[in-house]
Amino acid sequence: MLIQSTSFNNYPPQFKSTRQCVKDSLGRVVNCHYTNLNRGDVNWEKLAKTLADRFKTQEKVIINLFGCSDGSDAYTLNIALRNVLKEKASKFFIKASDISPSLIEKAQKGEILLYDKDFEFLESKNSRQFFKRDYTKPIENMRNIDFYPHKVDEELRKNMSFSVKDVRKEAQEHDFSDEVFIFRNGWTFMDLNTQNEIVKNLSKNSNAKTLFLIGQSDLFKSNACEYFQRNGFKGIDSEIFTRAETNYPSISIGMPAQKSSYPEFILFEKK
Numbered sequence: 001m002l003i004q005s006t007s008f009n010n011y012p013p014q015f016k017s018t019r020q021c022v023k024d025s026l027g028r029v030v031n032c033h034y035t036n037l038n039r040g041d042v043n044w045e046k047l048a049k050t051l052a053d054r055f056k057t058q059e060k061v062i063i064n065l066f067g068c069s070d071g072s073d074a075y076t077l078n079i080a081l082r083n084v085l086k087e088k089a090s091k092f093f094i095k096a097s098d099i100s101p102s103l104i105e106k107a108q109k110g111e112i113l114l115y116d117k118d119f120e121f122l123e124s125k126n127s128r129q130f131f132k133r134d135y136t137k138p139i140e141n142m143r144n145i146d147f148y149p150h151k152v153d154e155e156l157r158k159n160m161s162f163s164v165k166d167v168r169k170e171a172q173e174h175d176f177s178d179e180v181f182i183f184r185n186g187w188t189f190m191d192l193n194t195q196n197e198i199v200k201n202l203s204k205n206s207n208a209k210t211l212f213l214i215g216q217s218d219l220f221k222s223n224a225c226e227y228f229q230r231n232g233f234k235g236i237d238s239e240i241f242t243r244a245e246t247n248y249p250s251i252s253i254g255m256p257a258q259k260s261s262y263p264e265f266i267l268f269e270k271k
Helices: 044-054 074-090 101-109 116-124 168-172 192-204 216-221 224-230
Strands: 021-023 031-032 061-064 091-099 110-116 132-133 140-142 147-153 160-164 180-183 212-213 233-235 267-270
Touching: 044 074, 061 074, 061 168, 074 091, 074 147, 074 160, 091 101, 091 224, 101 160, 110 116, 168 192, 192 224, 216 224, 224 233
Parallel strands: 061 091, 061 180, 091 160, 180 212
Antiparallel strands: 021 031, 110 147, 132 147, 140 147, 212 267, 233 267
């Protein structure tokens, strides 16, 4: 089942939930929408502080967040920005996107499924008020966990947008100079040639100010970290990377034949 084509019009199958994945005939995961608030491989508040320091003199900053799924990462980052920067958080605008039209349609409506650990995170960040229970929709049970339908308050959503985009095409066509590029735990669902081509295009379409972020799963399920360092980028040693994410999924189509000998980073900039 060849799903990951280099054609930008070939989207993967749509899913009923954000906790499902699709595999090829060899049992390798070729796409997955597993997500939740506060994914553990990133310290989001330290990321917010890094963004504030890096773009201190810039009046407006675009954060391009690809593979946003149901918007969990975008909401988590926006909460961190608001908590750390207060009123100055408004200088950052998050352009979140995904190749799944069905997921983006839900995100545009502010619809999201939350479970117990999401509630714990929101309570710890004094942000529970941004998520209102939608009693018109039934509770969904996935992997023996109850997920509760919620609507996201417009106050949290006013500095962000959601749209259907393909990271492969955007890397080729969009100028990311003076912007932020975030694509976490999605590299692993692309073959190695595609991963390398994306990084080469990013090298052409960025500058020294651009900041790049990948995820922990990308370190051991893709070659993204190595390709960045091969193509004119340097890794940034930062406390943003917690190494707390689980090893998920087990097998994917973007895995290299052998472990990279390059140092492990999830944050990059041009040399």
